[in-house]
Amino acid sequence: MTVGFFITCLVDAMRPSIGFAALRLLEAAGCQVEVPMAQTCCGQPAYNSGDRATARDLAEKMLDxxxxxxxxxxxxxxxxxMIVAHYGELFASDPELSRRHAALQPRIHELSGFLVDVLGWTELPPALREDPTLQRFQGVATYHDSCSGLRELGIKQQPRRLIASLPxxxxxxxxxxxxxxGFGGTFSIKYGEISTAIVDEKCGHIAASGAQAVVLGDLGCMLNIEGRLRRRGDTQTRVLHWAELLAGDASSPDRG
Known part of the structure; x- marks a missing residue:
């Protein structure tokens, strides 16, 4: 099984450790993984800003x-x-690109959905779970459901199932x-005061849970939540991608 890994702009630029953790999980699952080096953006920032022409060019590049x-x-x-739910609109006037997207669409997966729904993982494989060289987070974690993963891809129980299997x-x-x-990509820039009010409420829920770490699956949300936690004076709560938690890349206190 060959897997193309789409690293995403924010992971590549802001937190490559998420990408390496994801690769460790995919390789542990026995996948033959390739990371196309010419990949760039999925087109979402342009799409959300109304620049459909640029978004379409990037979407076609992704297909290629x-x-x-x-x-x-x-x-x-x-x-x-973005790829699953919105490329169809970008390609609506081009039958060939629409056909190609329709063929690719069922093969696009968020990582936890791929591990649980496609590969059938119910827990971390013993080779990773019992690896004494991996120093994982220990303690109480709470989970934030990112909007796009939850509402456009149905990601809800998959990461929770894997996290719950961790000793x-x-x-x-x-x-x-x-x-x-409150992130919403360009929403947090255009409507900063509203975004801040929304993330303040989120930070309050995190604090009330008593968790030492908030875990999630989207780096945009991670940056927004972590930034606000620190501005509120919370220097202790960890902000982690669930792949870092599973792959043993979340133990260092200077990470999130």
Whole structure:
């Protein structure tokens, strides 16, 4: 099984450790993974800003680079949602691109959805779970459902199932876990005061849960939540991608 890994712009530029953690999980699953080096953006920032021409060009570029793989996996529900739910609109006037997108669409997966729904994982494989060289987070974690992953891709129980299988980790739900964090890409720039009010409420729910870490699956939400936690004076709560938690890349205190 060949898997094309779409690393996403934010992971590549801001937190490559998420990409390496995702690769470790995919390789542990026995996948033959390739990371096309010419990949860039899925087109979502341009799409959200109304620049359909640029978004369409980037969407066609993505098709060119990834349609040859058996599956395409992303560590982000946001980019996955863009490709699955919105490329159809961009290609609506081009029958050939529409056909190619329709063929690729069922093979686009957010990482936890791929591991659980396609590969059938119910827990971390023993080779990873019992590896004494991996130093994982231990303690109470709470989970934030990112909007695109939840609403466009149906990602809800998949990451929770994997996190719950980790020894030494208690998964404790916060209030309103499905409520937006206020990021929304360009929304947080255009409507800063509203975005801040929304993320303040999210940070309050995280604190009330008593968790030492908030875990999620989208780096945009991670940056927004972590930035606000720190501005509120919370320097202790960890902000982690669930892949880092599973792959043993979340132990260092200077990470999130």
């Amino acid at each position: 680079e990834f349609e040859r793989f058996d599956h395409v996996v992303l560590p982000s529900g946001s980019c996955g949602g 030494g980790v208690e998964l404790r739900e916060m209030a309103s876990c499905e409520q937006c964090c």
